[in-house]
Amino acid sequence: MTMESGSRRKALKFGAAAAVGALVGPYVTRSASAAEPIKLGSLLDGTGALGIEGRRMIQATEFAVGQINDHGGLLGRPVKLIAYDTQSSIQLYTQYAQQLVFQDKVDVIQGGITSASREAIRPIFDRSKTLFFYNTQYEGGVCDRNVFCTGTTPAQTVDHIVEYALKNWGKKVYIIAADYNYGHITASWMTKFVKDGGGSVVSTDFFPLDVTNFSSTISRIQEAKPDMVLSALVGANHVGFYRQWAAAGMKSKIPVGATVFGLGDELTTMDAATTDGIITCFGFYNNLGTLNANAFVKGMQAKYGPSLTDLGELDTATYEGIMLWAEAVKKAGSVEQAKVVTALETGISIEGPSGTVKMDPATHHTIRNAYLARPKDRVWEILQTFPNQFPSDTGGACDLIKSPRTNKQFMPQV
Template sequence: MGRLRSADAWAVGILFSRTGVTSVIENSQFNGALLAIEEINEAGGIHGRPIEPICYDPASVVSRYGELAERLLAEDGVNVIFGCYMSSTRKEVLPIIERRNALFFYPTLYEGFEYSANVIYSGAVPNQNSVPLASYLLENYGGRFYFVGSDYIYPRESNRVMRNILRQGGGEVVGERYVSLEAGAEEFASVLGEIEALAPDAIFSTVVGTGTVNFYRAYLKATNVHKRAPIASLTTNEAEVAEMGAEAAAGHITAAPYFRNIKSAANSRFLERYHKRFGTVDTVTSCCEAAYFQVHLFANALRLTGCMDTDHLREALRGAEFDAPQGRVKIDPDNNHTYLHSRIAKLDEQGEFVVELEVRRPIKPDPYLVVPALNDWNFRLTPMKQGLGN
């Protein structure tokens, strides 16, 4: 897609990969952002003017995100960008955004330990997903963990955080390996051999993109389905499950703010509109949902300001709330991250996520894990099997 076509429109940049190794997730984010923009425009736009997306495909190449962000800001004349999945790509875009005092909406869970006045972080941080997942696994499976991740910033930093959380809870990491983003069965063979030898109680996976599908499939072939330790993840989602198949997915666990099959009126409306627009809901993921609601948060701020000035938008976004498909969310004025819900779900034999635990209310983001105590979660988590919660 090219430059702005209408002088009357509000121009925004969209920077998600629709090709390459992370496209299985970024396509869902792209769809979520476009759906929100179309909803806003169908309702009359903002002050009678439509939002017009200027979209580029970085093709999952890290350096391209920075190059295309520069093009959006310098040549296309936008100062608001929605985009990125991997932390390495966020860090490519971040200095460009800050140098030009633009605004960047990032809809992906990440490792935390970052703040920028120019970024709205709408994905989960460790206190919203890693801490409850660790508590759940320690209580239900045991204390011996094996880490496997893709070889870039997020997996290594996420594992560092998770290791500290587990240590606090009395667990230990018995092995840790990293693979390429394009890892296939051959590269996973030695990882699986090590898992078999070490016999961990649970595997914490930060493998992303097509590697996720390849890992789960390889794990299924290499192990006895009735004896294997569960793979627990913060990233594995419905789109990847659809690609890997229900048999490879069954029994594994994900912690996330949103799952497609949660019961709420807002989620039902979201899924209905998504299906009408894209012909399926198979690609709806937690990252898709975050991309969707952050566009609506931006639009509400734009209604208040009536202008695209970064400083005015930033002020309007402080404390802003929205009834998202996952439930009520809020931008924390203290750190530009988002109050989110937290849920832990296990995949059943049909490849559907079954929520087993959830928090009773949105959780204040703590990107620096100032209060990381595992015990804080014991009273917040509601067992779904008791019929509580949604």
């Protein structure tokens, strides 16, 4: 992926005042309000094990659609949000995906959190030619002309966690991960990055999402005596590991790097003694301090309350996915799937809360900034910034410009 010059960066830009002021109430111009609405479907987990991540993504979706309508909608038409709470259930994902396509007849779908949910609904959207945005930090590798992925991938973030860990903690690594696509593939990327950095993996353990007791795992880690633990645990149940790790007195002995920790409400609901020092790397933290980051946080707080202090990458990637789609609709002058895909493949970009976000034509993934950070007294301490990160894990295998009929998920070769 090559970066596009600043002169071509077109965005639905928002300043702090505009972002907050737009939240007074939906405003659609008279011509837009009289027109047939553009339908945007949303599938996210507001409840269940993934609700810890999904609730904020739902709010970010509402916020983005509200901003678009506050500025007159798209193509003189309002955007109508049709959202379903998938309740962390794959069955409900497939049920509601079909409902959005065949009954609601939406123009685009933005949603999915786990990779399992994405792979359950992606074929439905491919067959119906319904444009799909997957706005989640994930394991990378999806190569599908109908799908656009806006969250970070391991080459953009996990590589930086591993690099920091090997440099500062040692070379002997113990990996723990969720037992589904994301955990297995991310663990493979961790293993590759560790080996490339001259380290070794002593063991890798996988856990279903309903596991809450990690006592035996902690015992195995104690026996293995690694220099560090790398975690790709996911969801509310897996948060228990970090509490149990600290309670066992291990936090001061073996440091932890994590690929998902902090994407939910961990910093606001867990003791600082438990969270302090865990190394993470994401595309956004709520205290980046930039104009757009501050505007997003203040705008969300104005709409949902000042206690909303745990915004993260999942929320901004959701917002930015909707805004990238909106910019492509404007460029295409249409909501037709083929025309919007073509517009997205021009290398379209926006200025979002996380910085410049550019859609790469070949992979349908974003080039974006990444940030390395750790919690300190319930505030993120930004350690390093990595500008314009290219998703080379996916880019090494996927080229939808040369091979537009490709439809698969590429796996890392470890």
